[in-house]
Amino acid sequence: MIDETRLYRLVGERLRKLREDFEMPEGRMTQAGLAALVNLERTSITNIEKGVQKVSLHALYGICDALQANVADVLPSPSEVEREKALPERTALEYGGRTYTAPPKALQRISAILDLDDDDTQP
Missing domain, CATH: 1.10.260.40 (lambda repressor-like DNA-binding domains)
Structure with a gap:
């Protein structure tokens, strides 16, 4: 699109x-x-x-x-x-034993920075 x-x-x-x-x-x-x-x-x-x-x-x-x-x-x-594809819906992120919630776009960027897999495997 x-x-x-x-x-x-x-x-x-x-x-x-x-x-x-x-x-x-x-x-x-x-x-x-x-x-x-x-x-x-x-x-x-x-x-x-x-x-x-x-x-x-x-x-x-x-x-x-x-x-x-x-x-x-x-x-x-x-x-x-081309319009950028929508980011996957996500509202929570687990990292270091804690759960963080944020808007989907922010969590996607945080995940990329932390280099987490899609299944949110702990480091």
């Missing part, structure tokens, strides 16, 4: 890098300059680069055209935006 937040953040980061690296006779391409070329507001470019605003396909093509880049170079691979 795709993590939309990660997808748009990565696309935005790649577009920002392309814009910042784009050489023009008058200097670096600004957000305002790019916005004017693709008929968007500067704030839209800002938000797209931050991954806050979802870029439409026609705008993405326009931005890539203005920056002389391929759309394929901006789009992350599916593995880069």
Whole structure:
């Protein structure tokens, strides 16, 4: 499953890098300059680069055209935006003769640090 937040953040980061690296006779391409070329507001470019605003396909093509880049170079691979699998449900952890309870994510991290097996074998 795709993590939309990660997808748009990565696309935005790649577009920002392309814009910042784009050489023009008058200097670096600004957000305002790019916005004017693709008929968007500067704030839209800002938000797209931050991954806050979802870029439409026609705008993405326009931005890539203005920056002389391929759309394929901006789009992350599916593995880069795959949603992390949920951690196994766990509410208690035994270690050193004591039982600790915490949210599942915290216990998973603690288990990894302590290098415990899934069966919670005592060290």
